[in-house]
Amino acid sequence: MLRQRRKPVTQIVTELDAFPKIPETYVEQTASGAYVAIITFFLVVLMVYSEMNYFFWPALKFRFAPDADMFAKLKFNVDMTVAMPCDLIGADILDKTNQNAFTFGRLKEEPTWWELDADQRIHFDEVQRLNQYLREEYHQLQDVLWKSGYSRLYADLPARKIQPETPHDACRVHGSLTLNKVAGNFHVTAGKVLPIMGAHAHMTGFMETRDYNFSHRIEKLTFGDNHAGIIQPLEGDEKLTDINLMNFQYFVEIVPTEVSGLTGKKTTYQYSVKDHVRPIDHSHGSHGTPGIYFKYDISALKVEVTKDREGFFQFLVRLCASVGGLVATSAIVCGLVKNFISFVCCWKAPDTPTKSQPNGVKPEAVSMLAAVDLTVPKHKIQPPQKSEVKSS
Numbered sequence: 001m002l003r004q005r006r007k008p009v010t011q012i013v014t015e016l017d018a019f020p021k022i023p024e025t026y027v028e029q030t031a032s033g034a035y036v037a038i039i040t041f042f043l044v045v046l047m048v049y050s051e052m053n054y055f056f057w058p059a060l061k062f063r064f065a066p067d068a069d070m071f072a073k074l075k076f077n078v079d080m081t082v083a084m085p086c087d088l089i090g091a092d093i094l095d096k097t098n099q100n101a102f103t104f105g106r107l108k109e110e111p112t113w114w115e116l117d118a119d120q121r122i123h124f125d126e127v128q129r130l131n132q133y134l135r136e137e138y139h140q141l142q143d144v145l146w147k148s149g150y151s152r153l154y155a156d157l158p159a160r161k162i163q164p165e166t167p168h169d170a171c172r173v174h175g176s177l178t179l180n181k182v183a184g185n186f187h188v189t190a191g192k193v194l195p196i197m198g199a200h201a202h203m204t205g206f207m208e209t210r211d212y213n214f215s216h217r218i219e220k221l222t223f224g225d226n227h228a229g230i231i232q233p234l235e236g237d238e239k240l241t242d243i244n245l246m247n248f249q250y251f252v253e254i255v256p257t258e259v260s261g262l263t264g265k266k267t268t269y270q271y272s273v274k275d276h277v278r279p280i281d282h283s284h285g286s287h288g289t290p291g292i293y294f295k296y297d298i299s300a301l302k303v304e305v306t307k308d309r310e311g312f313f314q315f316l317v318r319l320c321a322s323v324g325g326l327v328a329t330s331a332i333v334c335g336l337v338k339n340f341i342s343f344v345c346c347w348k349a350p351d352t353p354t355k356s357q358p359n360g361v362k363p364e365a366v367s368m369l370a371a372v373d374l375t376v377p378k379h380k381i382q383p384p385q386k387s388e389v390k391s392s
Contacts, residue, residue: 021137032337044323051319058309060146067256067302074181074254074269074298078107079174079220082188082292083213084112086171090193093177094312095184101193101200107175109166114215117160124217125155128236135233146229146305163284174220181298188216189291212244216292223254223269223296229305230257245280245290252294256302256343270303271296 082089086109092101118123130153134141173188190212191202221234239248251274259266310318324388 009300012151030270030338033334036330036334036337040327042078043330046325047321047322047326051076055309055315057147058307059255060143061172061306061308063304063306064257064301065304067298067300069256070181072267073180074179075224076179076186076218077222079172079214080188080218081112081114081170081172083170083215084190084211085168086111088190088207088211089171089173089188090191091173091186091188092193092200093179093184093186094200095180096182097180099180104179105175105177107177110172110174112172113160113164113166113168114170115164117162119158120160121153122221123158124236125237127219128238130154131231131236136230138199142229144230149228151226151228183295183297186294186296187291188214189293209244212246212290212291214243214248214290215240216248221294223271225266225268227257227259227266227268230268233271233273239277240295241277243279247278247280247288247290248292249276250274250292250294251276252296253299254296255299257305258302259305260307260362296324299304 076093089106089109091109093104094101134145134153135249138145189202190207191204193202194203216239218234219238220232222232234250252271253273254269254271257270259268278286278288280286280288309315
């Protein structure tokens with residue numbers, strides 16, 4: 001009994017090919033064809049690399065769409081330092097729903113010193129310089145920032161190495177609040193908060209004018225979760241004043257941003273801001289309450305960020321079609337080049353004698369047949385007649 005040998009995989013694949021292959025002995029190999037084949041190979045590699053690069057790292061598309069999600073919550077993150085002791089200030093928020101300020105959460109008030117040490121000052125100045133540069137050159141850098149993957153471009157303020165012996169003269173207000181997705185007012189002003197039904201008040205009856213100092217430094221102020229490509233305009237902002245009764249107002253326009261990725265959609269927020277500063281002087285008609293006010297509003301339009309990328313199967317079809325078209329075109333080009341070279345060479349090359357043609361004279365054809373008149377007579381050819389046999 002004979003055992004049948006298994007065919008190699010290459011032979012099996014070759015036999016499965018539906019298109020018959022021309023034997024290699026029938027293929028004419030030329031130098032021009034080799035050059036075209038090499039150039040085609042590099043073009044195919046370049047095309048595949050370009051298509052793969054565009055598929056895995058596509059460009060971004062930004063478009064506006066109505067924001068219909070009015071019942072979502074808004075996360076507010078803040079970390080700022082005010083040049084007043086924590087006992088003399090209060091931070092809270094009030095929105096259009098007139099809910100109790102404490103229902104949104106509580107911010108931490110941590111006593112600290114206003115003056116930064118050397119390392120902290122260098123860090124804060126660098127953050128301020130970087131953030132200002134990004135705000136000015138954002139349109140040129142937005143693609144790089146969105147594709148970088150870094151949700152934050154700088155770290156938190158380093159801890160103080162040397163503790164001053166002087167008492168605390170500032171207050172660090174930091175934490176997160178969960179807000180309604182409506183317009184509101186976050187403010188830091190003198191006096192602790194006294195919640196009242198539908199409103200609130202700050203107790204400032206025991207404070208003197210010299211106790212006020214609303215110089216402040218903003219280390220963090222964001223809405224929603226951090227995401228690469230979003231610049232926070234107020235981070236690194238520092239306002240100094242020697243006027244006690246000063247009113248700082250920030251008008252913030254919040255834009256919901258929906259980012260689509262391979263893992264789904266993520267909603268965050270970016271904002272633009274305008275600020276206004278004025279002193280409070282009732283004797284000169286400048287009325288109001290001194291403090292730091294962030295008046296924010298929600299945009300009715302959201303920004304949808306998507307990647308300009310087609311489906312995977314469409315990508316494969318386009319890639320195969322591009323490579324096949326390039327290979328087919330190279331075959332046409334190879335034939336044209338070959339014919340052109342043949343034409344040029346035959347046109348320029350002189351007739352050279354061969355061994356059988358020593359003088360360059362073409363030999364005459366010699367017929368081995370005798371010169372026989374093979375003309376056919378015009379009369380009708382009669383078949384030969386049978387001879388008669390006579391008997392004697």
